Amino acid sequence: MTYELEILFGASLLYLLILFFVAYVTDSGLVPESWTSHPLVYVLSLGVYATTWSYYGSVGFAQREGFQFLTVYLGVTIAFLLTPLLLRPILQLTRDYQLTSLADLFAFRYRSQLAGALVTLFMLVGTLPYIALQIRAVTSSIRVLTQEVPPQTLALGFCAMLILFAIMFGTHDASPREKHRGLVAAMAFESLVKLTVLLMVGLYAVFGIFSGPAELSRWLSEHPEVTRSLYEPVREGPWFTLIFLSMGAAFLLPRQFHMIFAENLSSRSINTASWAFPLFLLLLNLAIPPILWAGDYLKLEMDADYYVLGITLADGPVWLPVLAFIGGVSAASAMVIVTTLALASMSMNHLLLPASYPDPDLDIYYWLLWGRRLLIAVIIMAGFVFYELLEHNQGLVQLGLISFVAVVQFLPGIIGVLYWRRANRLGFIAGLLGGIAIWGVTMLLPVLQKSGLVESEIDIPYLMLSTGQDQWQFATFWSLACNGLLFTLFSLITRQTPGEQDTARACHRGNTMPVPLEGVVAAGSPDQFTQGLAGILGRDAAENEVQRALQDLGMSADETRPNELRSLRERIERNLSGLLGPQMAHMVINQQLAMDSQAKTALADSIRHIEERLEESRNRLQGLNADLDTLRRYHRQILLDLPLGVCAVAPDHTVVIWNLAQEIISGMAGNQALGRKLNSLPRPWGEILAGFALSQDEHIPHMDVELDGKRRWFNLHKATIPDPDLMVPEAGHRTGLVILLEDLTDMETLEAELAHSDRLASIGRLAAGVAHEIGNPVTGIASLAQNLREEQDPSIVEESIEAILQQTRRISGIVRSLMNYSRSGSIGAEYRTFNLNEIVEESITLVRLTRSGKQVDCSNSCPDRLMLVGDRQRLSQVLVNLLTNACDASSQGGHVEIFAFEDENEVHLEVMDQGKGIPKQIQQSMFEPFFTTKQPGEGTGLGLSMAQKIIEEHNGRIEVDSEPGIGTRVVMRLPQHRDQQHLNPMKE
């Protein structure tokens, strides 16, 4: 059975259009994002590993080398099993530093443009045969189906379609740092197609050719040499070498690196891929032996590489060969597209850009976009030219393995990236050059000789075989041995540059030591960043990159804090690394956003820098370091979760800790406060905290602050944080501080309510006396009024009216005293100057209303003109409480005296009684709230504690001197001239 070329052309065109459609609908957002970021899509997209070599070539490989064809996938399985140790760290690096290719990774780690260029060139040379192989597989498959040599224009057309697809769906952004969901979905679709088709062909082999598994088993038992021929090469061939090669190829091939790391949408997907991708490969290879046996059974007279097509041509359904052909097109196109995209971005970043950086007046995005598109076309066409030049007798597997041996030359470099910090650029370059040289002689040269491109008398494969090793073993062993030896030797005898030391620290898995900070960014604001970058990126691109970095970090455009600006600089470098490559980005940043290394790095910056680095490297810490970090977090969490506001500042008064309670109290988020000087914080906190930090006081009690129109009260405490480097503090050396804010507002409110309750309780006790005191004058007024009705004598009327008014004044006086005493009052009432004698008199009037007050003689010996500054009502409450206690303690006819005097600083106010006194054991606890010796209902137990509280609020002291059986003397000392600003700062 043969097919018309037009049918195959039409089928492949239709397939590629479907591929375009899949990529288009995904890029357009018509497919839900949850689908495209599903781990299964990622796993299938990795199936780009299986090229036409796997699809067609595995059968031929199995025929020649038995189960050795499995090595190409078993090595990948082992590499993916090592995901936590191998792939995940690389993924982390590529994500953190926006590295999109292997050349980026090496250029970043070894801080060398030459390393990047060398890797790119070697990749290009090593991969071109592989691209050529894909084109050849497609044209050969057409030849099998049509039984005629296809015109070269067909291969050219195929290449043109691939160029179009790669440009449309792989370069819709200027930067390779963007993810290409459409491309990933299309590659997953391609993998699904080739897997499905290969399994269908395998099933056709079992059920169509052999009439079922039973028939196949019977045939196998009749031909035991078939199974033996699969096992024998395992014992004799380069089994171990091939497993090793495919382990390296699993993630070092440009297409693999691109799909595993650069196009990874979700870091969790790589966990699934660690087992699901090997499973995909297993399923793909399950069909290979039945297809091989079916071909042998049919005695097909063709290269076993194309048995996948050959068996379908024998009595199979007419659509199956076309479908099998489409599977091959799928495998070839996926490989060429992804490899080309990877090589194009590598060539752009490491060859084209360093060689001819565009003028800043040009739009760099536009330049990069079209540069990459041009490179894609050039690379695919170079593959086509290579295909044209190649000897068509080369086996598919031979060409593929050349690339495998090429990419494993990067393994020593990868060890340097992940595990060997001392590895340096000279070692890497020397090793790679040595490896390339041996690879060139042992692998590439024989291919070129065979194709007639190079003429030489020396039979290199024969020379290799004469050593007792086959070509693959010889080339792999000697190239890697030379590479590794030079890499180690040069790394040991030469020194790393400071830049290399930094990146080695950043890459090393066991890295625990954050890079010390040196200097600050010379540019002082994002605007200055833009100006600096505009000189090399152009104004628009510079603005765009600064804006992008600000957005990434959630920073505002007016940021000026040194640590934030340093983070901004790092972020811009990382973003530019995705755009221009790591080394170019590093050069641009160093040149345009220089560091001022002379500027001293503030301790606060260093602390925050270390903390940020530790946060970033959390998952990388191991052993004791991880335990220490856990302990650090625990202690830090204690500080952050303290119910007190905590604000720690460095010696230059830059905020380094601003805990959650402080955020709630101040209404200012931590990231707004951290890194700022205390005096630059918004009002009122800037002046309060900066003032307190500079003052000599270690505590400020009861500070009154107005926040959002509401008054709040705080206790402020501070303690110094000695510099750990200075064992003995130097005179005048400023140290760090920790400031604690204790919010008293709720307590104040509660105390005000308690005080009011206490007053109301007192009034309750006064009620009977009040009724009596008001009742007497009222009775008198009533009698006088009764007499006035009949009285005609004007003088007596006048006298009666005067008497009524006198009684009325007496009532008014009592009512006013009560009113003054009982009004609820607001917390934190303003302090006023008042006459002490007046409130003592009022208090005595109130106390006289009580039962005990009536039986005791209260005398006021306070000087008439003694003035006090304070809360009149609350001090009156103190006097009422003390006088009530004194009266209660006195016996009938007893005497209570209040007198006061003043000295230079204080007013002394004393309440003395001659009552029964207070036992010593009670004196200890009498100021405690709710402590009372009175009967239930006679007192709340709050009187003395309130008195103490109120006196202390007035910066005074209260003391009790009592002798049982003799009497009690309560002494209060209040400041003479109170500093009103100190008590109530917000009022100024």
Added chain:
Amino acid sequence: MPDRPNPDQQNEFTLLLAMLALFLFSSPFTLWWASGDYPWFLPYLLWLLIILLGALLSNRHRRHDL
């Protein structure tokens, strides 16, 4: 303190599994199973065994993210 996945433990299991895979496919044991008179699908079964163990390990540590 928050419960953290233990990367050390995951790395140990990963290494053990990789060593098992190397033992099956890249050691003298490979020569042993390739020398016996076993059915053709034996390498596939060994391969599947490694994959299943890998899936088990991955599932056990799936909370450990970047």
